Amino acid sequence: MVIHGGAGTILKKNMTPEKEAAYTEVLKDALQKGKSILANGGSSKDAVIQTIELMENSPLFNAGKGAVFTNDGTNKLDASIMDGATLDAGAVGGIGLVKNPIKAANAVMENSEHVLLSGAGAEAFCKTQNLEFVDPKYFFTEKRWQSLQRALDKENGMGNIFESNPDYKFGTVGAVALDMEGNIVAGTSTGGMTNKRFDRIGDSPIIGAGTYADNQTCGVSCTGHGEYFIRYAVAHDVSAQLEYSNKSLDEAANYTINEKLVEAGGSGGLIALDKKGNISMPFNTEGMYRGYITDKEQYIGIYKND
Numbered sequence: 563m564v565i566h567g568g569a570g571t572i573l574k575k576n577m578t579p580e581k582e583a584a585y586t587e588v589l590k591d592a593l594q595k596g597k598s599i600l601a602n603g604g605s606s607k608d609a610v611i612q613t614i615e616l617m618e619n620s621p622l623f624n625a626g627k628g629a630v631f632t633n634d635g636t637n638k639l640d641a642s643i644m645d646g647a648t649l650d651a652g653a654v655g656g657i658g659l660v661k662n663p664i665k666a667a668n669a670v671m672e673n674s675e676h677v678l679l680s681g682a683g684a685e686a687f688c689k690t691q692n693l694e695f696v697d698p699k700y701f702f703t704e705k706r707w708q709s710l711q712r713a714l715d716k717e718n719g720m721g722n723i724f725e726s727n728p729d730y731k732f733g734t735v736g737a738v739a740l741d742m743e744g745n746i747v748a749g750t751s752t753g754g755m756t757n758k759r760f761d762r763i764g765d766s767p768i769i770g771a772g773t774y775a776d777n778q779t780c781g782v783s784c785t786g787h788g789e790y791f792i793r794y795a796v797a798h799d800v801s802a803q804l805e806y807s808n809k810s811l812d813e814a815a816n817y818t819i820n821e822k823l824v825e826a827g828g829s830g831g832l833i834a835l836d837k838k839g840n841i842s843m844p845f846n847t848e849g850m851y852r853g854y855i856t857d858k859e860q861y862i863g864i865y866k867n868d
């Protein structure tokens with residue numbers, strides 16, 4: 563299993579040892595959770611949902627509790643999941659009342675005939691699905707509130723915080739797992755971008771952009787400047803290279819992130835896991851919270867040279 567907790571301007575000089583330890587601990591817990599499910603013969607779907615749920619419940623990441631604020635001071639969450647065995651997929655965009663958006667995405671996949679539901683309609687569907695609802699205040703964290711205030715101070719007309727803030731940190735979470743049956747599942751969950759407006763939705767709930775899984779190729783979860791990830795269909799681009807060329811997973815993932823996206827000016831990274839269990843975690847930012855676990859080893863990294 564491989565996970566990420568977002569890419570961005572994550573520099574050692576800006577981190578305290580306490581903060582670093584806190585991030586590492588949640589990443590470790592998430593990997594252990596996934597491993598315990600997979601090692602006991604559980605499905606990659608359960609591993610992905612429960613791992614992402616754990617990260618959504620941590621205020622450290624921009625997903626679930628800890629999600630960033632929109633321009634009008636609300637939290638609007640996006641998530642998606644895809645099953646590589648069937649190519650079934652489910653996603654939600656712009657929801658603010660369901661505690662764990664990854665579970666909402668899964669409910670769309672499992673119990674609706676649709677792939678992507680948004681806003682109040684998605685929440686009405688979730689009401690029928692036995693999902694935990696919370697007061698919108700649940701998502702409030704002081705840190706993200708302050709980020710919104712800084713963004714509002716700096717904004718350059720249309721509220722494009724990314725362009726006006728080179729220190730942007732993404733904090734989206736994602737997971738890809740391969741189970742004993744050879745099934746690959748990928749999922750992604752995010753609060754999107756600080757100061758977003760006009761009901762902006764990024765790549766995270768877009769199948770083929772932020773998330774993709776196909777047992778014949780690989781599973782992918784992305785984090786970064788969503789508009790680029792949508793236009794370059796990043797998650798599917800990695801899978802397509804495996805399908806149509808002889809590239810390795812690492813070559814394909816690196817090509818998309820470190821050549822195509824860099825040329826285009828799109829910041830971010832992705833995690834990918836192929837049908838043979840190969841893992842790739844490229845990013846073109848200063849850092850990316852990331853980790854993987856196999857039956858033999860566990861790795862956690864934050865900065866470029868980890």
Ligand code: ASP
Pocket residue numbers: 568569624731732733734752753754755763764765766784785786787788789
């Ligand atoms: N990709 C997400 C978005 O554009 C942001 C992120 O990865 O942090 O909504």
